[in-house]
Amino acid sequence: MLEYQQQILANLLQQDSLLIMSPGLGLFSVFCHFLQVHTNDNHLILLLNTTQAQNSAIQEHLLSQGIQIDHGLQVIEYDTPSDTRAAMYRQSGIFAVTSQILAVDLLLKRVPSTLINGIIIYNAHQIRPNSMEDLVLQIYRNENEQGFIKAFSDHPDAFTSGFAPLQNTLKILQLRHVELWPRFQVVVAENLSKGNEEVIELRQPMTPAMDKIQNALVECMETTMSEVRRANSRVDVPEYTFENALFKSFDMVIRQQLDPVWHQISPDTKHLVGDLRILRQLIAYLTDYDSITFNSFIETIIYTNSAPTGSKARQSQWLYLDAADRFITAARKRVFVKTSDPEYQETPPNNLVVGPNVPKDIRLTLEEHPKWGLLKDILQEIDQDATTNTDHGAPVLVMVNDRRTCKQLQEYLASSQGFLKRLAEHYFSWRTTMLRMQKKQDPPASAASDSASHFGNRHPPNKRRRVRGGSATASAMPRTPQAYREEMLQTLQTLDTPDPESDKEETELDDIMATMEFGDDDLLPAFDQVPPSSLVTIQCYENDKDELLLEDFQPRYIIMYNPDPAFIRRVEVYRAMNPQLPIRVYFMIYDNSVEEQKYLSLVRREKEAFERLIREKSIMAIPIRQKPATSDDDLVRKVSSRYGGGRFQLNTKKTVIVDMREFRSSLPPMLYSQGIHIVPCTLQVGDYILSPEICVERKSISDLIQSLSSGRLYTQCENMKQHYRIPILLIEFDQAKSFSLQNAGDIKDNIVPTDITSKLTMLTLSFPTIRIIWSSSPQETTAIFKELKESHEEPDAEAAAQVGVDNPGQMNTMVNATPEDILRSMPGINSKNYRLIMKAVKNLEELALTEEATLQKLIGKVPGHKLYRFIHRTK
Structure with missing residues (x-):
């Protein structure tokens, strides 16, 4: 470990704190060393909020340090039985467990909370108020x-949005101290400056076509953002900038800002918000993917927006801009040109090729990705340098953004000559498939959309408009998605005819393969091992795994x-930890591109985020944990004159029985924070039991719509009415959204x-005793529950668990809740027969392999047929 990493580890061992580091400074390494310190002793430590990939990486790191899995990190899966979990907790160790499972185990006393030595929260930036992690802590x-x-x-940057975000996060985490370690910290800067500084920055210029496409896309995005701002002038959204629009978080920020008035926003504006995401993706695809793949994305968007006449699908209005016409045309010309186009006469004939399955009037241009040639030059330089300086070469590591780029680079480096031609062949085959799909749909010919557009004046297709200057000026006007679609269909007409020569070649190839004789080593030949020093490894950025990659590969x-x-x-950390290795870094970036702007914006945003955190840390109020009320405090409160005129009445603590499935929502943590004792239980009827008489079925808006459509809510209300005197349907809204089921005009x-609303009306007519409670937020639901419990007795968990069970003595508490939920949501399954299925098959995989006759024998002919048809339906 470097000096600053050792100092961070020492500070963590001394006091409880939240550690926030710059990405890439070795957080994963510090975290694993912290776990390693606690592997030698008999400690019970719980790890929360990690992904499956992160758990595997932690186990791999600990194994590399000589720590076995039994003494290292043990993962508790969702299908681990409760008895097994309880036994594992008693044996101590370091356990990675989901917060939902741990919350249930703590409430049911399966884990001895007094014996827990500590809880570790990874990915602390994801913690939110009233989450399961909040309840666990x-x-x-x-x-x-x-x-x-x-x-x-x-x-x-995740701790800088909202009001006092750092202080609120510390309050949720039950912490009072924060450790901030940015890149510009003095100790960090000194440690990382000791490594060698051989960095070669290569600024690759974009091609003229790419530069033209980029400028046009930026213009489309800025115009779309200005339209969103104009349509929502009442909302103050400072995030509507082009720089912020380059990041994936922009979509989430925009939706959060517009959620409170989402029901008042016009459908056109909602479509514009989705267009911003599409344009951002296209800007990223321009520099990441080749010309053929990029053009295929554009054509997919055009087909999607060129719906047949009479369709209710809304079209993206940015496609009607002049800039859209420019970049669509430029993207197509990077792939092919027509012999009838004026550009064909200007292009040198030796730069045009005729590929397989390509129409006669099309010539392929196949513009190569500029970075491909630069990468090949770098590898040739490395090969010459490694051969000169060493006897056996040196390992090379190439890092890319995503797996598609990784695969393309592997294929290009393996055979660069015919790679673009193969891509072109797949591209035209894909277009042929789209043509056949269009023929099946048989859409009528349609012209430009006659709907009014805010981006410019569009004329109805049935009106003739005279353009001064004749056809030359008319042809220069931007084309509509329908016009592009018709042009593509005309181009593809010749592709649907089978080529007899191609079929003849395939037949000859089959005859040759049939007559070939293979030896013993032809199918499974012996391979020689390639030394690591001769490898060129292409990998994707994977955050925590990148540290292990550098340590293992030693490039x-x-x-x-x-x-x-x-x-x-x-x-930088890798070079500082290996000063004896002469490491050379090649940094490739497009000059004057959006890629460069996005990189500089990331660096600047991180620096500003740490400056805000340092400022907030210096002025924030230290969170003080509120201790729970003692028995003496409760006695004083009960005899106060404010409560019943000074009557002495000690009531038991309010209890609410909560179904296991409800621990996916934020309501149980809120109930617990209000002093209500929650008891997890597998309920057959209802979601919350407030008293022996009150049963509540909670529905969010999305769940309400789905339950009404499937008829499941009708069955649930029938069961509540049968077993409880006061059945309640609770319809809960999201606090960040409007408290409105639908617009008044839609009623x-x-x-x-x-x-x-008609379905709800029919439901109340069918069950007149059902009470419907409308709650604007989970906080309001908590207050409603407390009022409903004032004059009722406390519920009994054992009695509530047996309600609705056919054979209470045969209840199986070892069944996993998630597969049971999936089973009960299938057609043909109801509250009476689902247990018959669970007894007959072990899991969902075995259910999928069960024959229809067996299912009909178990649950009946009609339900069995519905279930079998649902599982095996292909359309």
């Missing part, structure tokens, strides 16, 4: 004040095909079977 701190809590994160040459600030710091005058 509340229970843990109420029952154990001695154990430690540590939190780790390398996303500083001498590192090529950053796509720029990434986090990986640059990982390379029908008469009952319509497809309308949601």
